Amino acid sequence: MHADSGCRTYVVIAPDTREAAIVDPLLMNLSETLGVLDGERGKLRWIIETHSHGDHVSGAAALKKRTGAEVVAHPELPGDVPTLRATDGQVLEFGEHGLLVHHAPGNSRDALVVQAKGCYFTGDTILIGTVGLQDTDSVDADAWYDSLDRIFGEEPDETVLHVGHDDMGRDRTTVGAERRGNRWLREDDREKFRGIVEGDERVPRKDRDRVLDANREGVIRVPRDLAPAAGLTAPAELAEQRAREIRGKPPPAPSAPPPPAHHGVLVLCGFLAAIGTILGWMVNPALHGLSLLAAVILLAFGLPAFERSRRRRAQPDLYYEGPASHRLTS
Numbered sequence: 001m002h003a004d005s006g007c008r009t010y011v012v013i014a015p016d017t018r019e020a021a022i023v024d025p026l027l028m029n030l031s032e033t034l035g036v037l038d039g040e041r042g043k044l045r046w047i048i049e050t051h052s053h054g055d056h057v058s059g060a061a062a063l064k065k066r067t068g069a070e071v072v073a074h075p076e077l078p079g080d081v082p083t084l085r086a087t088d089g090q091v092l093e094f095g096e097h098g099l100l101v102h103h104a105p106g107n108s109r110d111a112l113v114v115q116a117k118g119c120y121f122t123g124d125t126i127l128i129g130t131v132g133l134q135d136t137d138s139v140d141a142d143a144w145y146d147s148l149d150r151i152f153g154e155e156p157d158e159t160v161l162h163v164g165h166d167d168m169g170r171d172r173t174t175v176g177a178e179r180r181g182n183r184w185l186r187e188d189d190r191e192k193f194r195g196i197v198e199g200d201e202r203v204p205r206k207d208r209d210r211v212l213d214a215n216r217e218g219v220i221r222v223p224r225d226l227a228p229a230a231g232l233t234a235p236a237e238l239a240e241q242r243a244r245e246i247r248g249k250p251p252p253a254p255s256a257p258p259p260p261a262h263h264g265v266l267v268l269c270g271f272l273a274a275i276g277t278i279l280g281w282m283v284n285p286a287l288h289g290l291s292l293l294a295a296v297i298l299l300a301f302g303l304p305a306f307e308r309s310r311r312r313r314a315q316p317d318l319y320y321e322g323p324a325s326h327r328l329t330s
Contacts, residue, residue: 006165006166006167007024007026007055007056007164007165008024008162008163008164008165008166008171009022009023009024009025009026009029009033009059010022010023010024010121010162011033011036011037011040011042012094012099012116012121013040013042014094014095014096015095016095016096017043017095018040018041018042018043019042019043019045019094019095020037020040020042020043020044020045020046021044021045021046021047021048021092021094021099022037022044022046022047022048022063022069023048023050023114023121023162024048024049024050024053024058024121024123024164025047025058025059025060025063026056026057026058026059027056027057027058027059027062027219027220027221027222028056028057028059028222029059030059030062030063033059033063034066044063044067044069045069045070045094046069046070046072046092046094046099047060047063047064047067047069047070047071047072048071048072048073048099048112048114048121049071049072049073049077049081049082049112050111050112050113050114050121050122050123050124050125050164051074051077051107051108051110051111051112051123051124051125051132051136051164052077052078052108052110052136052212052215052216053211053212053215054133054135054136054204054205054208054209054211054212055133055135055204055205055208055211056211057211057214057215057219057222057223057226058081058215060081060082060215060218061081061218061219061220062219062220062221064081064083064218065220070083070084071083071084072084072086072092072101072112073085073086073110073112074086074087074103074109074110074111074112075087075110076109076110076138077110078110078212078216079215079216079217079218080218081215081216081218086101086112087101087103088101088102088103089101089102097116097117099114099115099116100114100115100116101113101114101115102114102115102147102150102151103147104123104125104147104151105138105140105143105144105147106125106139106140106141106143106144106145106146106147106148107123107124107125107131107132107134107136107139107144108124108136108138108139109136109138109140109143110138111123111124111125111147113125113147113151118159118160119159119160119161119162120151120152120159120160120161120162121162122161122162122163122164123163123164124164124165125144125147125148125151125164126148126152126161126163126178126182126184126185127163127164127165127167128163128166128167128170128173128178128182129167129178129181129182130167130182130184131144131184132164132165133202133204134197134200134202134204135204135205135208135212136212139197141193141194141197141198142190142194144193144197145187145190145193145194148184148185152175152178152185155175156175156176157174157175157176157177157179158174158175158176159174159175159176160172160173160174161173161174161175161178183196184196207225207226210225210226211226214226
C-alpha cells in the first residue's frame with residue numbers, strides 16, 4: 001500500500017499454505033492492511049521491518065499486539081518491538097520457498113533486504129532511480145556500496161524489486177532497469193559512490209528523531225504531535241519545506257493536488273464535446289453527433305479506469321509467492 005508520502009507496505013501470501021508476511025506496515029493504514037489480509041484468508045506469521053523508519057510511524061507494534069505474529073528485524077534495530085532478530089543469510093520458514101534475509105547496512109546499520117522467489121523487498125536500500133533518505137545516524141557509504149554489490153551484483157536483469165517508496169505511482173522496478181537508470185547501483189567506483197552519498201542534498205523531515213523514538217518505543221496509536229509523520233507528506237515535499245526553512249523563505253500557499261492521470265481523459269472528453277457542440281451549430285449537425293459519440297466512448301473507458309485507480313491507491317500491495325511471480329493489488 002502507499003500513503004501520500006509514497007511509503008509502501010506489502011502483504012506477501014504463500015499460496016500453498018496461506019501463510020502471510022507483512023513488510024513495513026504503516027500504522028496509519030493498519031485497517032486497510034488487515035482488510036487485505038482477511039480478504040486473502042492469510043494467516044499472518046511474520047511482520048518484517050526492513051530498517052529504522054524516520055519518515056513514518058510503524059504499525060509493527062500494533063500488529064504484534066493484535067495478531068501475536070513475530071516481528072522480524074535486524075539485531076541492531078533499536079527497541080523491544082522485534083521478537084526475532086534475523087541475521088544475514090537467515091531463512092524464514094514461509095510456504096514452499098521461504099524468505100531469505102540479507103543484512104544490507106548503508107542507509108542504516110540495521111537495514112534488511114528480504115528475498116522471495118523472483119523478487120526482493122528492498123526497504124530504503126534501493127528505490128526506483130534513487131535510494132532512501134539519510135534519515136538515521138548510522139549511514140555508511142562504504143557499507144552501502146558493498147550491500148548493493150553483494151546483494152544485487154549477480155542478479156539477472158529481470159529480477160523484480162519491490163521498493164520501500166514509490167516513484168510517482170510506480171511501485172516496482174527490476175534490477176536491469178536500475179542498472180541502467182539508477183546511478184547509485186550503476187556506480188562501480190567506491191570513491192565516486194562515497195561522493196554521491198556525501199553530496200546527497202535531500203533533507204530528512206525535521207522531526208525525524210521523534211519519529212525514530214516513537215518507532216523504538218512501539219506506539220500503537222500515532223502520537224498527536226506526530227500526526228503529520230504518519231506518512232501523510234511526501235519526502236520530496238518535506239525536503240523542500242526544510243530547504244525553504246534553511247533559506248528563510250516562507251512556504252508558498254497550498255495548492256490543490258494534481259489530478260490523477262485519468263482526469264486528462266475526462267478533460268479531453270469535455271473538450272471534444274464542447275467542440276462538437278460548436279461545430280454542430282456552426283457547420284454540420286453530423287459532426288456534433290460524431291464528436292459526442294467519441295466523448296461517450298472515452299468516458300466509458302476513462303471512468304472505470306479512474307475508479308480502479310482510486311481503489312488501488314487505498315490498498316496494500318499484494319505479492320503471491322510462487323511461479324506466477326507477483327500480483328499487485330487488483
